[in-house]
Amino acid sequence: MSPSGRALTRPFFARPSPVVAPDLLGRVLVRRLPSGERLAARIVETEAYQEDDPASHSYRGRTARTDVMFRAPGHLYVYFTYGMHFCMNVVTGDDGEGSAVLLRAAEPLDGLQTMRRLRGTGDERLLCSGPARLAQALGIGREHNGLDLVRRGELWIGQGAPVATDRIVATTRIGIRHGTDRPWRFLVGGDGFVSRAPAATGSRRS
């Protein structure tokens, strides 16, 4: 049996993105490369985006770029940004609703040598700690936009071990200009593989 467990199914993703996002922490992203090699990483940081959310790509409606965000839950939305980076999202909510969860960081589990090659760095902490880094480490690009994660093919998400609610930290999202009031960034408290540690509030140990 696979150490990541069975793949998450459609109903898991068919919930509001702010509900799916924290529930994705501790799950295992599994990538099957064309060569047959399997890469795996444990999700430690996510962000939720919704249609009624000025920070979301879907906020201005369904366009060629955001079309996948409006498809059935469980699909992969890959977007290109800053002229050089790809980032991955899991589509959530009802079919026809433009919501998704951005996968921001993960802890490398399997295939680290290949991830190092794809990323061009040997530092384990820098392999998957950031949305564009994660996509690059798993060899995900434009051609994977629209993939169905529920049909266990090139990419899927294993059940793994969900993180207890009291160990999840919620903060505002990173890199956005609008919608900064929504605390929809979720991370595993104290985990060393997140993209950025949350601002210290005085008593939390690091």
Place this chain on the structure above:
DNA sequence: CGTTGGATTGGCT
């Protein structure tokens, strides 16, 4: 059709 700026990263001051 021209302009603008982005759900980022890595290198340099």
Place this chain on the structure above:
DNA sequence: GCCAATCCAACGC
């Protein structure tokens, strides 16, 4: 901490 890299979707004319 600051900023260039480098493409292209979205929007305005």
